[in-house]
Amino acid sequence: ALQAWAGAPCLRLTRLRYGNDEAIALQRATVITEHCPGLELHDFARESLYDVLNQSYNLLITDIKHAVSATIADKKQAELLTVDARVPLLRVTTSAYLESGEIIELSIADYRADKYEYTTVQSSR
Numbered sequence: 001a002l003q004a005w006a007g008a009p010c011l012r013l014t015r016l017r018y019g020n021d022e023a024i025a026l027q028r029a030t031v032i033t034e035h036c037p038g039l040e041l042h043d044f045a046r047e048s049l050y051d052v053l054n055q056s057y058n059l060l061i062t063d064i065k066h067a068v069s070a071t072i073a074d075k076k077q078a079e080l081l082t083v084d085a086r087v088p089l090l091r092v093t094t095s096a097y098l099e100s101g102e103i104i105e106l107s108i109a110d111y112r113a114d115k116y117e118y119t120t121v122q123s124s125r
Contacts, residue, residue, distance in 0.1 A: 001095045001106050002030060009033045011040050013049070016080055017109065023081050024115045029107035035059055035098075050096075053104065061104065063097040068118055071110060081112050088113045 002010075010030050017025040031049065033039050036057040044052075053059040071091045078085040089110040096105040 001103055002032070009037075013044055015044065019115060022115065023112075025109045025111040026077055026080055027107055027109035029105055031105045032103065035104070049105070059104065060099050061096045062099045063101075065095045065097075067093045069093070070113075073110070077110055081110075083112060083114075090116055090118065092118070 009032075011033050013027075013029045013031065015027045015029070016023050017027055029049070031039060036053060036059060039052070039057075042052050042056075050061055053061065069091045071089050072086045073081065073083055073089050075085050077083075077089065078087070081089075090113050092109045092111060094105070094107045094109070095103055096107075098104050
């Protein structure tokens, strides 16, 4: 998804995501910083990436694509997520797009399968 942006400036964020004070996911995101210089100066332990993009840079994410697949925990993931190595994880690959149709973020998050449920809703409205 980022092939057209090869060599472009980007920020890589690795975050351990929590639910009820328990580690539930390890997320690795790549954000194209062409439209948001200085993004690395924000504290993403306290700030939402999408809020910062919108409020500090006037960048609105209008489309998000998710792909869900299965994987197993490697040694590092198992340690960070406090699970046994080789337990099943749900991998959610997310691509976020601006109003212009340009991709701004690609992330891969590996969720504990015992602590995460993925739900979709389809509306005919």
